[in-house]
Amino acid sequence: MxxxxxxxxxxxxxxxxxxxxxxxxxxxxxxxxxxxxxxxxxxxxxxxxxxxxxxxxxxxxxxxxxxxxxxxxxxxxxxxxxxxxxxxxxxxxxxxxxxxxxxxxxxxxxxxxxxxxxxxxxxxxxxxxxxxxxxxxxxxxxxxxxxxxxxxxxxxxxxxxxxxxxxxxxxxxxxxxxxxxxxxxxxxxxxxxxxxxxxxxxxxxxxxxxxxxxxxxxxxxxxxxxxxxxxxxxxxxxxxxxxxxxxxxxxxxxxxxxxxxxxxxxxxxxxxxxxxxxxxxxxxxxxxxxxxxxxxxxxxxxxxxxxxxxxxxxxxxxxxxxxxxxxxxxxxxxxxxxxxxxxxxxxxxxxxxxxxxxxxxxxxxxxxxxxxxxxxxxxxxxxxxxxxxxxxPADPIPALSVEINALRHVDGEILDYTVNAKAPVAGQQLRDLALPDGVLVTLILRGREVLMPRGTTTLMPGDHVFVALRISLEPLINRLFDPDPEPSALPSDLPLSFNPATTLAQLHRFYGLPLPLEMAGSAAAQSLEALLAQSAPGDAPGNAHGKALRVGVLLIQAGAEPEHVTVLIARHLLPFQGHGGDIAHQ
Structure with missing residues (x-):
């Protein structure tokens, strides 16, 4: 008893x-x-x-x-x-x-x-x-x-x-x-x-x-x-x-x-x-x-x-x-x-x-x-x-986290982010977020409404954004939804691939990369592809290696960490294939 x-x-x-x-x-x-x-x-x-x-x-x-x-x-x-x-x-x-x-x-x-x-x-x-x-x-x-x-x-x-x-x-x-x-x-x-x-x-x-x-x-x-x-x-x-x-x-x-x-x-x-x-x-x-x-x-x-x-x-x-x-x-x-x-x-x-x-x-x-x-x-x-x-004040607890690495290990997960009014992504269209390869917005919940994400979809405060991504990219994407992201160096071995249309201004706004003084104003709005296509003084015609290094030197002079330059500009040569290719860190 x-x-x-x-x-x-x-x-x-x-x-x-x-x-x-x-x-x-x-x-x-x-x-x-x-x-x-x-x-x-x-x-x-x-x-x-x-x-x-x-x-x-x-x-x-x-x-x-x-x-x-x-x-x-x-x-x-x-x-x-x-x-x-x-x-x-x-x-x-x-x-x-x-x-x-x-x-x-x-x-x-x-x-x-x-x-x-x-x-x-x-x-x-x-x-x-x-x-x-x-x-x-x-x-x-x-x-x-x-x-x-x-x-x-x-x-x-x-x-x-x-x-x-x-x-x-x-x-x-x-x-x-x-x-x-x-x-x-x-x-x-x-x-x-x-x-x-x-x-x-x-x-x-x-x-x-x-x-x-x-x-x-x-x-x-x-x-x-x-x-x-x-x-x-x-x-x-x-x-x-x-x-x-x-x-x-x-x-x-x-x-x-x-x-x-x-x-x-x-x-x-x-x-x-x-x-x-x-x-x-x-x-x-x-x-x-x-x-x-x-x-x-x-x-x-x-x-x-x-x-x-x-x-x-x-x-x-x-x-x-x-x-x-x-x-x-x-x-x-x-x-x-x-x-x-x-x-x-x-x-x-x-x-x-x-x-x-x-x-x-x-x-x-x-x-x-x-x-x-x-x-x-x-x-x-x-x-x-x-x-x-x-x-x-702490961010709201995510409403849902989806487990996709079930019986076998999968290098990926789906996370639910709640858009804070002060977060960098608030009020931004998806196509302007400079998302790296390996990240995809799969679903947006706005109140009781289900939105199918498109490039022109604007993220509003209170939206639940479901993001599929590689596990190694989670700290990077967390910055986009953090209303007060702390400065932090990106791992130099983090594999990243950006669309060549990505601009330095986007990388500066969303990922905290310092913006070179020489590239302020209209230059910052140029794509990485356009910047790399520009010849630096003393470069031989078609010397893509020199062009890549020129961008890297400008970034370092502006105060960027070498790890950032390594990740975003590449250690040696950034290959890209026309307008449809990616600028990648190999």
Missing amino acids: WINVAVLLAGVLLLLGITSSKFSARLGVPVLVLFLTVGMLAGSEGLGRIPFENYGLANSVGSVALALILFDGGLRTSLASVQQVWKPALALSTVGVLLTALITGLAASWVLKLPMLPGLLLGSIVGSTDAAAVFAVLRSSGLKLPERLTSTLEVESGSNDPMAIFLTLGLMGMITGRADSAQALALLFVAQFGVGSLAGLLVGRLATWAINRINLDYPGLYPLLALAFGLVAFGLAAVLGGSGFLAVYVAGIVLGSSSIVFRRGILSFHDATAWLGQIVLFVMLGLLSFPSRLLAVAWEGLLIALVLILVARPIAVWASAWPFRFRSRELAFLSWVGLKGAVPITLATFPLMAGVPQSQLIFNAAFFVVLISAITQGWSLPLVARALQIGR
Whole structure:
């Protein structure tokens, strides 16, 4: 009978969690706070009166739920983003966590009148930025932040758990008198990062190979296959003494950055599992709390939280990330978004299970600090971003993504773009978009009207534009529909082919290529074919190679990156066959 009651309660709590997410944006409260509130209301001191104080079970369930969240976060973090920000993210996840833990721990020792080591233990528990909280808040904030800033936050939060675990375990050993030697602690540190990264990398590559070659009879099994590999990465690293959290995140990055079959289905499934993980995790942690105990440490917890948010995190960020040329307002934003969430509460159960003296006080204080962090930092994130003039409102979520690489890998996909009024394509006819070869607008939905695209069709704000394209061209086409595209160099090995009627003005407007001063005005309206047909001084008649180089030199003199010139003008010779041919990068 009790199992039926448990299933009923689980279903009710899940429904309440999902329903609460609907009101998150309207109330201006992060979803994780609402999930925690649902759990606290259902707990032993809330309206539900559900007794739950099993810290071991909470630790186990919380670890699995966090693994699901991290795996989904890794799937959505591109390898290119990691390569761009790994240095500042690594500095924040090591030196930053250490400084945050040290400063917060000293404050906790003074405020709670604890000995030095227990105070530092509390600082270590709340020292890391929580991936579940960061992913949840960034997802529900309604903001589109600069790519480098978003990637830094995501990679930092996904990779700083090993440092927090290392500090927590090391201090627990010192407090209980079971501390290992300095050499053993150093090996623990190396194992947390090294084994976790290596296990994630190997399992991620194995998952990519298996998903593309297994050829399952039932398409619905592909998302489960990816999930199985994520759990293998987590468990393998943990068994070998490494960080399972880091391993599952790295495995997600490797798999998500690879070309795999059923990509859209896999991402959609793991989006749902991540939401499930967040709901289960935060509702369960809410059940674990006792409001009366939290109120008993409210003033002390508030002081510790203020030191953490206003002193420790900013000092750690500026010391760790300043050398990597972040702007002052970006450093200020990084300082504010040091969100705490499930990981600190999960780590706070370690001292309880190990019998560390005053562990209940440490748990209650850590829980209260997490609540303050989630409410203040999570709720105010959009306000702080606007005050610092960082980011803009996020684009609407596409209504549909069509999966075309089913049982076999196909180098192509169909994407649904919503035309923003400020996007470069708004108000433009299709024939004027300078679309490269390998891109085709297949369908346009305007309200309830279905439009068959023609060259004279004008894209209007609110239109849903279905675009078939080669996968490698997606970042390029994303620029056309982005109301505020960020400057970015195109890969020099990206195969592109433009119609010879394409003009430099079109390439400048839609793809951000700098316009040479010598080609301003009427010259910019000339087609690439016409420009290449012009003889440069000193060129032999018919020397197409010299003509191509002449255009390339002009572009470089105007400030264009060589990679842009390589892509758009070609490294050696741009062959074209009359008016019907293409200007191609071979």
